[in-house]
Amino acid sequence: MRPDRRPKFYRFDALTDALLSRDFQVHTLWTDGKGTVREVLQKASDRKVREIAFTEHARHTSTYYPEFFAEIDREAEDFPDLTVYRGFEVKITDFDGNLDISDDMRAKAEIILASVHSFPLRDGSGVISPKTVDASEATRTERDLSLGAIRAGKGDVMSHPGGMSMRFHGGFPLEYYEELLDAIRDTDMAFEFNHSYHAPILPELVALVRQYNPLVSIGSDVHDLDTMGRCRDALQDLLRK
Template structure:
């Protein structure tokens, strides 16, 4: 059974125990019974930290990660960390991680997060949310062909995997799938292969994926390390990824 310990992740109850990601074909119920991608009212989410923690326990989750959007200029992160860790003390049965989600700035691993924020995090998600134009602005994606769009997103994600200090590649191909259709299989396969080589988890993100069964087939083929994330912005989304995977038999004995 193959696992990877993410070095900068710490268990709030045992600082010496890192978080363990597992390869897809080795997943058990305990590995999917979590939600490792959530946003609260600190950024663009609608729920409070306390509400999410309470519902997480009600839903029987064993581990959650608060992964707010950040930038290099973000100055509120220490207060956010303090709030999460303070509320987490009331739920000793739940493992609570503090993390962030930051976006790619270029194809060379440029990453929009400060060293101070990274030092506070148990879990770091890297994502592609916009296409930088190299001049401080962003490409107008409406002018791109489907092939150009997919190629740019692929190259930005590849840069994160190869060069950025991330634990998880969040919603790979997510921009393309949200605006167009399923991300090209050849690009996704290559991202999974590189993620496996780099020992970085690929996120199974049910908020962005157009075709979950197809994505899982590719996971079964490449067998990358995977992270489970519903990309929670509203309370009703909590544990959606776990529940969909369970419904498809992932993690079953």
Template sequence: MDGQGKTHTCKHVFSRFRDLGREQVNVELQLHTTWTDGQATVLEILQTARERGLGALAFTEHVREDTAWFPDFKTEVLSAAGAFDDIRVCVGCETKAMDDQGRLDVSQSVLDACDIVLGVVHRLPDGKGGYLDFKQLSFEETAEIEFRLSLGMIAKAPIDVLGHPGGMSLRRHGRFPEEYFRALMTSTLERRIAIEINSSYLVDMPAFLALCEEINPYVSIGSDAHRLSELGRCRDQLLELGIGRS
């Protein structure tokens, strides 16, 4: 099967948490290459993924509404993937929330070209076309705004995955309210959207996994890999914690 044939959809890889086995965990569904802010090429990623025995990859580059290079990026990924029939390769994007109504910083043409769309919170819009200054916001303010932006994407945005939930609060304050995580998991489950287990952002992986066990949402496995050394890191952490060993 050629690269084109392997990239029709990645949605089948999203399992509910309690159904995760070795095959479902043995994936890397958030990674970045030199097309954006990653440090490895598409080919280097594929070669390293094969060496580490990964079964599926999603190339999820950062995009904006004015991104013009996506067709060339997709062509390169599909061309390179043709030599890696042992790895299921998907083309996707990571795009940020622009308001709490689900508007994304991405064009329709890019959405149409993707197998998988990760919706994330990277900035906190001020409602006037700009962004709030994280330094001027308390933990409570940051978390509440991030929560509203995330709920807006879950409810209205054309996303497959809520990427690194609570990530801005976790990066800047080292925490995100449990009740917010719980509400986001419940909402993604209702919409059949995956919530990401992201080893790059989660400061308390066991606590997050305990909530996953309780709520049993659809989950996506992502390391937010920007370097070859990070590829498959989330898989490895989950296996160490006893998730997906069967």
């Protein structure tokens, strides 16, 4: 029987090299990643990442996860050097911070990442792609969706904050990051450093996070196995300077 456990998050000013040695956004062939569960575990062990979280993409209608979780449990037995968590990355569905996740999924998950992907329309009539609106509207919408998720507190991690604006419009205003950090710092929700999205602005983002000192999650957003541990490595390099 798997013990009931959830990852512990730490404030930025408490981070050490050991506490940075984790990767809490990992995807596999079960959705859009390129490695099997076992290959991910082997790569984490080889890279000396101490803790990982499998956070597969899911919707409230998803049915695959019992088999997925069983595979994680089975394969993780061969990697006693790793602490392994199971969970999901799910979409923020509205400006009130609701998430696309079922009650059963929530009950079985050890970590839930709340992320902005498609943009729900403010009147509730549908969703649009972030790339179909201009940069100003995209950044405001992503900020407001993220603030809703932080205030609702239905996820453990605010995943790749600003990421859709970064990807499709080349940036997310630092003052909007400050709004998110101000909102999240007194909550139990962690702010994610996501190497896939934040690498171009990581020094500036680290400076802001240092100022607000929220709980922090480390995520390389692993889809390709070779990216395992990249967020840890980048942050360790920055914090040693």
